[in-house]
Amino acid sequence: MIRTFGRSALTVVHELGEITIFGAGAVRGFFNQRHRAAKLILATHEIGVRCLPIVAIVGLFTGLVMGLQLYYTLVKFGGESALGTAVALSLIRELGPVLTALMVVGQAGSAMASELGIQRNDEQIDALQTMSIDPRGYLVGPRLLAALFCFPMLTAVFDLIGIFGGYVTGSLLLHVDGGVYWHRVFESVSWADVLGGFVKAVVFGVVTMAICTYRGFNTHRKASFPGVRGVSESATRAVVWSSVMVLATDYLITSFLL
Amino acid sequence: MDDVFLKIRGLKKHFGDNKVLDGVNLDVARSSVTTIIGKSGIGKSVLLKCIANLLTLDGGDIELDGQPIEHSRRGSKGSDAVTFSYMFQNNALFDSMTAAENVALPLLEASKLNKSEIRERVDAMLAHLGLSESSQRYPGELSGGMRKRVALARALITNPQVVLFDEPTTGLDPERKFSVFEMIADYRQRFGFTALLVSHDIPEVFEISDRVAWLDEGIIKFFGKPSELDADAESALSGFLSKANYGRSQGSKK
Numbered sequence: 001m002i003r004t005f006g007r008s009a010l011t012v013v014h015e016l017g018e019i020t021i022f023g024a025g026a027v028r029g030f031f032n033q034r035h036r037a038a039k040l041i042l043a044t045h046e047i048g049v050r051c052l053p054i055v056a057i058v059g060l061f062t063g064l065v066m067g068l069q070l071y072y073t074l075v076k077f078g079g080e081s082a083l084g085t086a087v088a089l090s091l092i093r094e095l096g097p098v099l100t101a102l103m104v105v106g107q108a109g110s111a112m113a114s115e116l117g118i119q120r121n122d123e124q125i126d127a128l129q130t131m132s133i134d135p136r137g138y139l140v141g142p143r144l145l146a147a148l149f150c151f152p153m154l155t156a157v158f159d160l161i162g163i164f165g166g167y168v169t170g171s172l173l174l175h176v177d178g179g180v181y182w183h184r185v186f187e188s189v190s191w192a193d194v195l196g197g198f199v200k201a202v203v204f205g206v207v208t209m210a211i212c213t214y215r216g217f218n219t220h221r222k223a224s225f226p227g228v229r230g231v232s233e234s235a236t237r238a239v240v241w242s243s244v245m246v247l248a249t250d251y252l253i254t255s256f257l258l
Numbered sequence: 259m260d261d262v263f264l265k266i267r268g269l270k271k272h273f274g275d276n277k278v279l280d281g282v283n284l285d286v287a288r289s290s291v292t293t294i295i296g297k298s299g300i301g302k303s304v305l306l307k308c309i310a311n312l313l314t315l316d317g318g319d320i321e322l323d324g325q326p327i328e329h330s331r332r333g334s335k336g337s338d339a340v341t342f343s344y345m346f347q348n349n350a351l352f353d354s355m356t357a358a359e360n361v362a363l364p365l366l367e368a369s370k371l372n373k374s375e376i377r378e379r380v381d382a383m384l385a386h387l388g389l390s391e392s393s394q395r396y397p398g399e400l401s402g403g404m405r406k407r408v409a410l411a412r413a414l415i416t417n418p419q420v421v422l423f424d425e426p427t428t429g430l431d432p433e434r435k436f437s438v439f440e441m442i443a444d445y446r447q448r449f450g451f452t453a454l455l456v457s458h459d460i461p462e463v464f465e466i467s468d469r470v471a472w473l474d475e476g477i478i479k480f481f482g483k484p485s486e487l488d489a490d491a492e493s494a495l496s497g498f499l500s501k502a503n504y505g506r507s508q509g510s511k512k
Contacts, residue, residue, distance in 0.1 A: 033367070034366070034367055034368075035366070035367075122348065122350060123346045123347075123348060123350040124350050124351075124352055126307075126310075126312050126344075126346070126350065127344070127346060127350035129310075129311070129312060130310050130312070130342060130343065130344035131343075131363065131364035131367070131368055131412075131416075132364070132368040133363075133364070133367045133368055138367065
């Protein structure tokens with residue numbers, strides 16, 4: 001049993017190392033590409049713009065639910081005036097970055113893993129190589145770099161809409177004073193909280209996009225099955241491992257930030 | 259052989275215990291068409307992929323124009339770097355790009371030409387291959403024959419010195435097969451590239467081949483002119499050729 005555990009741990013460490021080298025190679029390769037701005041804009045559209053609606057919707061409902069749950073908790077202690085503080089800090093420090101990352105992984109990450117897996121199976125990645133185009137720099141690099149600023153931006157949107165959702169439930173439905181709600185929000189949130197949330201978003205962005213692109217790009221090596229099943233397995237594993245890594249890195253970063 | 263351009267010595271490629279290529283030796287003359295024949299799954303495409311650097315070798319050497327192949331690939335810094343192109347069996351076209359964008363891709367991303375020069379070259383190439391009308395259509399909107407021609411256009415747009423064709427006529431009707439072979443022969447004459455071709459279209463492919471190499475059991479067991487196939491064929495090759503209808507078609511010609 002110890003041997004099995006050790007072997008699994010070594011495999012995970014080995015894989016993390018491979019993903020790091022893969023990501024670093026992709027970013028380095030990107031800077032040798034031509035038309036870099038156009039590629040970055042396309043990747044930003046894929047990660048940022050396409051994920052905006054789902055992030056906004058989830059942000060709104062998260063805020064609505066938090067307003068409701070926290071109100072009924074706080075009212076027991078007569079502290080409903082602290083609703084703005086509770087909603088804003090929970091969203092900015094924790095739920096915003098985590099849920100945004102999970103949403104982007106579900107939408108853009110799975111699509112990337114599938115697309116790269118199909119391109120691998122269809123020999124399009126080999127074709128790039130025969131054309132002297134670095135496939136990692138061309139296909140992966142722009143996505144990793146776009147993730148660096150898309151994740152914080154989407155997190156900011158999530159936080160703002162979520163805080164507004166808390167206001168809708170707390171003030172408009174449950175009659176907490178609106179002025180008090182917003183005063184508490186502005187009073188309690190510090191730049192350190194916002195910065196901490198953004199640090200998390202950047203780390204989640206790089207980690208999840210690296211895992212998703214790595215899985216798709218290496219479908220031929222990593223999947224247990226060839227063809228369509230292999231692509232489906234790559235996409236599934238990409239989403240599962242990215243989600244696990246979001247929660248694991250969240251714990252680590254929170255430990256350092258607190 | 260005079261003027262050997264591509265020289266392969268002792269090339270080995272193993273997948274686990276499966277020794278797919280086990281010491282391949284092959285000399286390909288400059289500006290010639292050499293066709294590799296052999297049973298399915300025997301390693302013909304693996305050989306092409308080793309030459310194209312898509313697979314790492316487990317042994318042996320490949321030389322191009324007297325230089326180790328690593329110094330000769332496109333993208334290497336030397337001004338006399340040899341340009342390679344590869345036409346894939348299933349075309350490997352990008353679904354999200356139009357035919358013209360697919361053809362322009364290697365020039366856009368890996369050449370120093372400006373956009374107007376690229377457009378000019380792409381338009382000319384598409385016109386040569388009868389694809390002008392379809393230049394703005396996506397691969398999914400093209401017929402199998404047209405997709406092959408787009409892939410051929412992409413392989414030739416960089417004026418490569420070596421073109422590797424992996425079963426370029428798979429899935430085409432006899433008329434289209436013939437026209438693809440004609441295009442390869444025509445472009446070879448026009449641009450003077452050296453072609454290495456994997457094909458199962460026996461005997462049609464021999465019409466454009468200067469040399470034929472028979473790959474079997476991981477090595478090249480026959481290498482010579484198509485006309486020498488009958489005279490020099492050992493029994494195993496005869497068996498393979500007769501199964502591929504070669505003997506019958508030759509007999510009917512006689």
